[in-house]
Amino acid sequence: MEGFDIEFIKLKNGIHNLTFEVKQPFFDFFQNSDILSADVLIALEVSKLDQMMTVDLKGTGTIILTCDRCLEPFPMNIQTDFKVIYHFNALETVKEDTGDLKVDVCYLNAATYKVNLAESIYDSFLPVVPMVKRCDELSNTSCQNNLLQLLDSEDEKDQNDVDPRWDALKKLIDNKE
Numbered sequence: 001m002e003g004f005d006i007e008f009i010k011l012k013n014g015i016h017n018l019t020f021e022v023k024q025p026f027f028d029f030f031q032n033s034d035i036l037s038a039d040v041l042i043a044l045e046v047s048k049l050d051q052m053m054t055v056d057l058k059g060t061g062t063i064i065l066t067c068d069r070c071l072e073p074f075p076m077n078i079q080t081d082f083k084v085i086y087h088f089n090a091l092e093t094v095k096e097d098t099g100d101l102k103v104d105v106c107y108l109n110a111a112t113y114k115v116n117l118a119e120s121i122y123d124s125f126l127p128v129v130p131m132v133k134r135c136d137e138l139s140n141t142s143c144q145n146n147l148l149q150l151l152d153s154e155d156e157k158d159q160n161d162v163d164p165r166w167d168a169l170k171k172l173i174d175n176k177e
């Protein structure tokens with residue numbers, strides 16, 4: 001994906017700070033259907049040396065997920081933390097499989113003068129997206145699909161004709177609280 005390049009040939013050795021913005025088109029590009037929308041600022045600290053470059057990525061912002069239970073979208077504040085290590089002047093350009101969810105290691109051949117961070121930025125989001133997405137647990141939203149609310153709406157419907165089974169179930173739940 002364009003727009004996430006570091007043209008490192010133009011950087012002097014030393015520390016450089018950059019920022020990238022990640023919005024919804026980013027997740028559309030990677031065809032991620034979990035993240036409906038995003039507004040995340042990625043701060044990069046690039047440390048360049050003669051033979052290698054380290055990029056520390058720290059993302060801060062909000063992603064919009066879909067609640068597994070009520071199927072409503074809800075915002076989740078996130079912080080990402082990721083590192084990419086580039087080794088210059090390798091025989092060929094390859095990405096090493098580190099087995100670490102928060103580190104990418106890439107070898108760049110001698111002709112390479114810029115890198116694209118999009119894939120590593122995408123990888124940096126994967127550890128922060130929870131397996132179970134519950135709006136009431138991950139944000140301040142109250143889940144619209146909890147049992148008590150279902151019972152309450154049943155009560156309203158059947159005020160003159162209360163099903164005794166609902167009453168018994170409600171008593172059980174009230175006792176628990």
Ligand SMILES: [Zn+2]
Nearest residue numbers: 067070135143
């Ligand atoms: Zn919910």
